[in-house]
Amino acid sequence: MPSAGISTPRASTAIHPLLWRGSQLARNCRPGLDTGHAELSRQLPDGGWPLGSLTELLLPQPGIGEIRLLLPALRQLPAQRSIVLLHPPHQPSVQAWQAHRFASRQLLWVAPAHAADALWAAEQVLKQGHCGALLYWASRPPATALRRLHLAAQAGDTAFFLFRPAESARQASPAPLRLLLHPAGDQLRVDILKRRGPVHDTSLLVPLAPSRAAPAAGSIPAFSEPSHAPVDQRLPDAPQPRRTEPVLAG
Template structure:
């Protein structure tokens, strides 16, 4: 009598685990990037929420904000976008052209690097902001781990801009991208993600096609950022603004 052999179906894999040749599955969808080629390369098909994402670049102004603008414009209007220690003052015309009102922006300019990291942690723990964009020239590994843990407690889209040389240092960030200018496009290399690395770079167009917000009053188009928070050396005032 011959014994029949039945193949068993593969055991289900926990969402936090993934096969080495596959992109990781996520418990919640990502924030749509506005760039179809990039979204297909990211777990969750978009920018992760509640997680640290590192964007590595040699210098500011190569198109890193235009890369994020389509995603930031998808955030609910009642959730703020925090700009923490940006290298330049926000250009309000650029933000309004992508349907983001100046009243949605929080511009925070601490004087000390340690204050920047402290402020980032407080914003993430508070959870009011829909997105946090943080510029940091140097961040110790321990500080990055604290920020990633703080991000996991909420659903903020957390982006940290760091120098390209930081790619040689370990980081807890599940997603790390290197950005380089390429004419009127941006060259994006995925250095780290939950899954296999792509073999080629992405070339993403940066020419904005978003129309200006026609319904926005003329005075709002020329308004200044309505909340430029005090330096992080005054933590009580920072917390009071975030709680408002």
Template sequence: MYSESGGITLWRASQLARSAGRTVPTGHERLSHELPGGGWPVGALTELLLSQPGIGELRLLQPALSAVAKRPIVLISPPHNPGVIGLSYVGMPVDKLMTLQPRNAADALWATEQVLKANTCGAVLLWQQHMRADSLRRLSLHAQASDVLFIALRPLITLHDASPAALRLALRPAVNGINVEIIKRKGPVGIEPFDLVLKPSPVLLSPHGRMTRPARKVAPVQSPQPETVD
């Protein structure tokens, strides 16, 4: 690596990379401390490996998605149709969300490539059960040619699969939040998994929990119709 003065600097695998291109703050101090550049990488493939959908992954990503919401945020093949009221309650920029529900995995990958190539979105979130290594490489290359925050959400069973992702995290449910295990990053990996407290808490996300707090006035938002990629 070259320093700004023109000399050569040496990066060791035992060191956490601090200069990792553009990043987006995670909004979680403990997590940011463990990530190269102190945040989610932009223009790169990040994988979140979930023990099951709905364990808090959107609450984890909410601060970053809000930070890039000057441009649209595209959700591709989410396992559940996003609820505008629920997403707004946890602070998601719902007026910037676009949902694509392609008919099959091949269409979902094609749609993701097109969105990355267009480079007009702030973030792209792709949910996929199975992806071949060559498909991941193609998406990674398209991400590198963009300035998009690109997150692929995949099952935890893919933990030991080879991946070109710049960052891979395994996520499991934890008391009041989520447990994070760093599987791959630029730098040492062998750190112990750690818990992050996510807000609002699961109790506050329940209908009963919401009744205990003053109701937030949310402007009506036209929920986008699911689009089909031909």
């Protein structure tokens, strides 16, 4: 029988749900956002994408299927909460998002001129907490900025995804969840580099909707690429996502 004042693992869990053992996946008070991919959800703490936390998705290059990976989760967000696309590699394709059942008014495209402005905008979005998701493409954010963003994310319940180059895997990060993505035909190979739980050293193959299977919703790229359309081309037959320029306080 354990002596008084010494907590057993079961007693520790009962004292506070945020306490967890390294051999178990962490469980927070609120469930994660279901990824829409059963095996991936099973391997993530809280059974899905964390809310109010920094999640890093590391890519060899943009456009390998990272948006299609997130679409099932993004569809679960309330329609009145915006999805912010911050500093994406190309102009968002409104037709693609509409084909995936997203209204153009739900999308907010933020295109800062400088990296420092993008970091500022990301922090403001997270602090305000009104948006359902923030998708931010950043190349080399400083470690201090990553810590600030993670801290800002914890103040709300925004699903926060930071896209970074694959070589960033060698760098330390405050993100509790880090995934390395590689294309594998109509699938993504997902390696879990970091999670709150035991090491996962086996790659996951996550099937994606075919990108060119007309007339399926996945047939239109989420962003206008040079091979598809110029990034500055305005399409008159569809409303464009709202684009904003962050204004720094004077």
